[in-house]
Structure formats: C-alpha cells, structure tokens
Amino acid sequence: MAAVRETIAQVQSIDVDQYKFGFETVVEVEKAPKGLSEEIVRYISARKGEPDWMLQWRLEALELWRTLEEPDWAKITYDPIDYNGIHYYAAPKKNPSPKSLDEIDPEIRKTYEKLGIPLSEQEALAGVAPENRVAVDAVFDSVSVATTFKKELAAAGVIFMPISEAIREHPELVRTYLGSVVPVGDNFFAALNSAVFSDGSFVYVPPGVRCPMELSTYFRINERDTGQFERTLIIADKGAYVSYLEGCTAPKRDENQLHAAVVELVALEDAEIKYSTVQNWYPGDSAGRGGVYNFVTKRGDCREARAKISWTQVETGSAVTWKYPSCLLRGPESRGEFYSIAISNGHQQVDSGTKMIHMAPDTTSKIISKGISAGFSQNTYRGLVKATARAEHARNFTNCDSLLLGDRCGAHTVPYVESRNSTAVFEHEATTSKISDDQMFYCQQRGIGEEEAIALIVNGFVKDVLQMLPMEFAVEAQKLISISLEGSVG
C-alpha cells in the first residue's frame, strides 16, 4: 500500500527531534562523584542536612538494593545500565535552595520560562481566576529550586514543600508515611531510589480540607550523566481532597539518562487524591540514540473506608518507560482509577499499566488505557486486577485500546486477573485498531488534510482519558500528542 510505504519513509526520517524542550541550561553545579556507594549515600544525606534516622533508612535501602535483581520481565530492551557511571547528585552551585522566589538563579528562572512554567506568583496570578491557580514546585536535577504559593497553602493548613525540607520540618509525618506504600525493598528501582533520592514534593492535606488550588511539580533533568531520583509523598487526611499534577522534560543528549522515581499516595477515610502526569522526557533521536530511561514506581494506598485515588497519565516521552501506577484498595468501598494515554513513536518502548489490588469489601476500580504506537516503537499495556478473599463484591472494569499508525510498530496487551473471592466481578475489554489507508482516503475525500485526519482520529481515540485531566492541562496534553505524532503518517 502506497500510503503505508510512505509512512515508513516518513517514520524513518522522524526525529523525535521535534522534541521542543531539548535545550540545555548552563549553570555551575555541584555534583557527587560518579558511582554508588555508602559514601555517596552519606554525601547526599549530608548535603540535605538530614537527621540520622533518614540516613539509616537510606543505608538500609542501599543494602537491600545490592541483594535485588534488575527486573527483566517487561517487554523492553536496553543496554545495561552502568550504575557506577552516574552522578547521583547534582545541584546548581549558586544558591541551591533559595529562601525566597526572588533568590532564584536567573538562568534557572529562564529555563522554566522557556518551559512555560511560571516561577513567580505574580505571573501565575496574571489573568487567572483564584480557583484556577496552580502552585508549583520546580525540581532541577537533584534539588527543588522554587515552590510557589506556600503561604496561601499554609493558611489553609496544606503543607506543600520539597521533601528534603519536609524531612527536616515535619519529620513525624515523613517518618510515618515514607515507605509505607512502597516499601524500601519493593523492587530494584524503588530500593535504588530509597537509597539516593534527592528531592521531590511533599504534600499533606489536613482532615476535611479541600486543597484551594492545583498543586504541581515540574521535574527537569539538566546535567549530563546524571540520574534523577525524585521522591514524592502525598497524604490526604480524612475527608481531604487534593489534585496534583507533575510534568517532566529533559535536554537532548546522545547518552541515556536514568530516571527512577518513587511516588507514594496515602488517602485516609473519605479522602480523595487525583494525580495527573504529563510525562515528556526526551525520547531519543530518530536512530534511537539517547533518551531517558524511565523506571518509576507509583502506588496509591486507599488506606481507609471510601478513600479514592485516581491516576491520570499522558505519556509521550522517554526512550524506555517502565511504569505501573497502582492502587491498594484496603478500605471498604474505596475506589481506584487509572486513565492512561501512552504514545510511542520513533524507537520508544513503553511497558506501562496498573495494578488494582482489591483487599476490602465493595471496593471498585476502573482502568481505561489508550495506547498509540507509531514509527518503530513498541507499546505494551500490562495490568493486574486482583481480589483477595476479603474483597466481597469487588468490581473492576478494564478497557484497553490500542491504535497502530504504520506497520513497523507493535501494540501488546498483557492483562493479569487473580480473584480469590467468587463475588468479585471483573470485566475486561480490549481492542486493537489501525488507521487504514482507506479511512485516510475517506477523510481526505471530505476535504480533511492528512495531518488533520490523523489528529481527528487520534483525538477521538483518546478523548475519554483527556477529559480526566484538569482543564488547562488537557489542552497542553492535546498539543503534546499532536507534536508527538507529527509526521507519523505519510
């Protein structure tokens, strides 16, 4: 088919070089020497001015990590990672942790301006209704460089700060919850993160409080040969509500960069956490060189009755993605949701999905996954839905759809279902479709150009998930999707 041949030609010429955020910021940095050892862990802990309990926690994690094997069950292949060839800590030299927003290094401020992230509260306020305000925590390599609207949030009782600060200022909260959802030795990458994590966001919403604005963290990897190991911990106390969004980008580099994050969410009785991700790490170039290795452990714990956690993700970046945002449904009537759009192009490999673990009666979960593969990419949905013996009347609905653009890419669906309770009802639907030459011709015969036809079909395909994102991010995500697929069909 002529169109398919052209698609292949187009795809071969794709740079994932349409990546719009591949610039580098030149700032002086302080880096830990390459490699991973007890000394490095002590170095990181000391730089952060951590209490001894935290250091001990990290050292224990390092010991555990050394006993663990790198997982190999995902449908991804990559060159072996040299864990001693990475800097585990990099921070801008000039004032790494500014006390106020005015003290931010102008170079870093410029970086975030280019990325469209306002680091000044005035900018964030300009023309924005109060209910649409967004507080931002900006993490640059290993440190948080700015957090906005801290005062306003504090007035509502909400704690929103870099986790490094929370360890010093709210040790009782951090000690209670850190590692309580993702244990230190949960998996190879979680253990690694626990040993060397450097920064990330901490959120605590007190009982009955509805967080007055969207919270957001923006992660940027800048330095060469540097890994980013962020740690995010969000706690919604009884009856609280919070909506949180993270965004990620990195410069274009020929070598691969490692990103191994851990995110833990805890929702207590009647609390709700909505966690959205727009992941746009550098995906590598058209030959498959470079790009971020994204090995992430994200898990939410609906710890008490009627708690609700929903994950929404738009994944367009990274050379390799290994990521399964999950929900532990431990409270009766608690609810977990997972909405995902995963787009792969060029030589990207995505192995992503979720786990819904029903451990209490009347728990419900919903999974909507939309995978779009183009170019030479491989895109796998991997999901587990499980009911323990206690999960009377648990219910899950899963819908996994895959869309293929061109015929050199792959889409795979690997659902696991385990039910130990006969009253649990799990439903699974899956489809795989391909935009055919005939569909394209049909659209064009109605006057609709090729790129627009693709956009129309792709938007139709992902709209159920897009509408789960906070309004302003949905628009961003839509743009991102069309950029990611630009030129993917001839």
Added chain:
Amino acid sequence: MLEIKNLVVQIDDRRILNGVNLTVQTGEIAAIMGPNGSGKSTLSYVIAGKEDYEVLEGEILLDGADVLAMEPSERATAGLFLAFQYPLEIPGVNTMTFLKAALNAHRKARGEDELLTPEFMRLVGEAADTLQVPRDMLRRPLNVGFSGGEKKRMEILQMYLLQPRLGILDETDSGLDIDALRIVADGVNAMRSPNRSFLVITHYQRLLNYIVPDTVHVMANGVIARSGGKELALELEESGYAEYTAHETV
C-alpha cells in the same frame, strides 16, 4: 464541467481503464452503467484520487483545472464529492465532529472563517430533516454500527452539506431497500441545479427511475462502449450486458 480524456489506468500491473473519454456538462446528470468489473468504481476512485491506482495516460479536468495534479483533499475542496459504495467507519470520531471538520476544511479552502457552532448545528439539523436522517445517528461515531442504508444516507447528508460542483455516486443503490432508495434519490434530486453535475454509477436501471439522468454511458472493458439518452438505460434493462461482456472473450 468534467472532462476525461483518454484515461489509461492500471493497478498492480493490471490495466483497468483502457482509454476512457467522457464529458459531463454543467448541470448534467450522467449515468454510467456496465457489468461488474468493467472499471466503473475504478473510474470514480481515480477521479477522487485514491492511491494504489497508476494513471499511465490521459487527463481529468474539472472546470479546466488539472485534477490529477491535486491531492485528494484539494480535489474535495475544489468541488469533487464521492459518495462511497462502502463508506468507512471511523471509530471514536463523533459524526458531528467529522461533519464540522469537513465543512470547515471546505470553508478554509474558500478563505472563509470557521462556522460557529450554533450556525453549524442549524445547517446539520436542516440537512438531517430533509434527508430523514435521525438525530441520534449524528451523535454516534461516524458510520460505526450503521446499517447499509444508514451509511448511504450519511453519504448523501455529507454531500448535501458540502454542496459539491460534481457529485459522484458509486453504486449508492447497492444494499438499499426501496424506501431507502427513494429517500436517497429525493436527496439527490433536491440538489439538482444548473450549476451542479452528477455522475451516477450503477449496475441496475432501478436507481435511474428515481434519479432520471440526462445521459447514459455504458462502460465495458475499461472504455465507454456506448453513450445515449435515458432510454439507453431501459434498453440495457431489457437486453442485459451480454453484448458488452462478449467483447472480453474476443
């Protein structure tokens, strides 16, 4: 309006059209009849610009403009509309969204602003009523789960909205019961105008009872074998295509 000169076309090294010559005047309804495999559908696809067909010789002119040099979407906005024999299903894309994209693409090509939603809704609503298309069809993904008759009516609805210079109906009557056929024919007749032409491709004479053509052409072996007035269709109904298919064995 439409001039086809000595059109020679092949697909996968197999000749389908062997020098088609055909002229359709502005305001004319021309019918093309012929046995299966004579090249009728190929002709409609080549005019609309479907890939896979290789034009070896000849030209197609629409109002004097070289159609073969245009992209399929340009041909559409230049006023060529093809009502498909087998309309495609577009899952996930709401019919209204699709209609709006198509209509706005045409407006954009004419240098006009996009239609505002209320105006668009009114246009589609009127068209749907005229063509007896139930409103709930408009809320479903385009053609997904539509019956054969519904799909054909949706084609005519699109043609009605896009108001082409030349409407090509490719076996629109196939798979239609008599009521659906009448609705489709009424839609086409409502669009008859001195400024618009139609090319009605059909195997059977039946459709031409409802859409009465000005001229009838018989296609066989990839050429126009005979041309005449509307009475030619009746004659063919009597005699069948045997006379034309016989050529193939010669």
